[in-house]
Structures are given as C-alpha cells and as structure tokens.
Amino acid sequence: GQQVMQIPQYQHVQEGEDFTTYCNSSTTLSNIQWYKQRPGGHPVFLIQLVKSGEVKKQKRLTFQFGEAKKNSSLHITATQTTDVGTYFCAGPRNSGYALNFGKGTSLLVTP
Amino acid sequence: NAGVTQTPKFQVLKTGQSMTLQCAQDMNHNSMYWYRQDPGMGLRLIYYSASEGTTDKGEVPNGYNVSRLNKREFSLRLESAAPSQTSVYFCASSEQGSTDTQYFGPGTRLTVL
Numbered sequence: 001g002q003q004v005m006q007i008p009q010y011q012h013v014q015e016g017e018d019f020t021t022y023c024n025s026s027t028t029l030s031n032i033q034w035y036k037q038r039p040g041g042h043p044v045f046l047i048q049l050v051k052s053g054e055v056k057k058q059k060r061l062t063f064q065f066g067e068a069k070k071n072s073s074l075h076i077t078a079t080q081t082t083d084v085g086t087y088f089c090a091g092p093r094n095s096g097y098a099l100n101f102g103k104g105t106s107l108l109v110t111p
Numbered sequence: 112n113a114g115v116t117q118t119p120k121f122q123v124l125k126t127g128q129s130m131t132l133q134c135a136q137d138m139n140h141n142s143m144y145w146y147r148q149d150p151g152m153g154l155r156l157i158y159y160s161a162s163e164g165t166t167d168k169g170e171v172p173n174g175y176n177v178s179r180l181n182k183r184e185f186s187l188r189l190e191s192a193a194p195s196q197t198s199v200y201f202c203a204s205s206e207q208g209s210t211d212t213q214y215f216g217p218g219t220r221l222t223v224l
Binding site (some may be wrong): 006008011029030033035041042043044045048050088090091092093095096097098099100101102104 | 144146147151152153154155156159161167169170199203207208209210212213214215216217218
C-alpha cells in the first residue's frame with residue numbers, strides 16, 4: 001500500500017545549527033504537504049508543494065519537492081528554540097480525499 | 112470562528128466501556144477526518160468522511176465507528192474500549208479532499224485502563 005517514510009525520527013541540534021528532514025513516498029505524489037506539531041499541541045499546516053522540482057521558502061524554512069515527485073525535504077537554517085516540535089509530511093491517499101502522514105521527525109533545539 | 116473543536120479534552124475509561132468523541136467545525140468544510148497519534152507512530156487515519164452522508168475506513172478502523180451527523184459534526188465511537196485504544200485522538204477538516212489544507216482540533220487524550 002501507499003507509504004510515506006520520513007527520516008530521521010529524531011534530531012537534536014544546538015541552537016544556530018541547521019536541520020533537515022526527508023520524506024520519501026513509494027508512489028508518485030500529486031502534491032505533498034508539511035505540518036508542524038508543537039509539544040502538547042496539534043498539527044498545523046505549513047505548506048503545500050505541487051510542481052516537480054518546486055522549492056518554496058518561508059523565512060528560515062526551505063521546502064523542496066523532488067523532480068520525480070516521490071520525495072521532499074524541509075530544511076531549517078540556523079535553528080531557534082521556537083523550531084522545537086515534530087514535522088510531518090503528508091501525501092494523498094489513493095481515494096483522493098485523505099492524506100497519508102509520515103511518522104514525523106521530532107526536533108529538539110538546545111540553547 | 113472557533114475552527115475545529117473536540118470534546119472531551121481528556122477521558123479515562125475502563126476496559127469494555129463505551130464512549131463517543133465529538134468533533135465540530137465551523138468552516139463549512141466538506142471533508143472531515145479522525146486520526147490517532149501514538150508515540151513513534153505518527154498520525155494514523157481511522158475514518159474519514161469525504162462529504163456529508165459518506166464515511167470510509169482509513170488505516171486503522173477496527174474497534175471504531177463513526178457518524179457524520181451533518182456537515183459540521185463528525186463523531187467517533189468506541190463501543191468496547193480496549194487498552195490498545197489508549198491514544199491521542201485528533202479530528203481534522205478540509206474544504207475538499209487531499210489537495211486542501213487540513214485543520215486539526217486540539218485533540219482528546221484517552222486512557223483505557
């Protein structure tokens with residue numbers, strides 16, 4: 001069945017270091033979405049990528065969608081303590097009405 | 112505009128008890144979802160409703176039932192709770208389908224003893 005795999009599962013960085021999480025799908029995706037969940041909170045939408053090779057930036061966050069539309073990455077430059085949380089990627093299920101979420105990458109930032 | 116609301120926030124059940132988790136959205140969204148979140152397992156889809164009047168199984172539907180009561184409300188029922196159903200449950204909604212942003216509720220933390 002469809003799967004969205006995410007690595008690493010955990011990442012611990014010092015404040016100011018960069019961070020990257022990777023997302024891989026077993027099938028070609030029409031789009032990929034990224035969500036962030038703060039500790040004790042609920043997932044919040046960050047961005048959606050649709051085009052092959054697409055790159056989008058949100059301040060220190062850079063999102064990429066692979067040329068084959070089977071992988072994606074989120075890169076955070078110069079992490080801050082406010083970046084702490086779990087980052088999820090999600091791709092459409094076959095039904096077209098729901099998403100398959102990856103297991104997430106939990107980021108811990110030490111001051 | 113409250114977004115997605117869920118009740119209750121916390122619940123403790125004994126094995127075999129039943130309960131219904133309530134979810135409502137005020138964004139006039141067509142699609143609604145129920146997920147469970149367990150440590151290291153990410154968000155797993157239990158059931159979803161693409162539109163009012165329809166429901167479909169997700170990844171882990173066993174032990175659960177759902178009702179799309181109207182366009183606003185989507186409830187999740189545990190008929191006979193088991194310790195394996197201890198989890199955090201999130202409801203979400205989207206305008207229509209998998210190309211739209213999903214908006215999540217604050218979650219229900221359920222413990223089954």
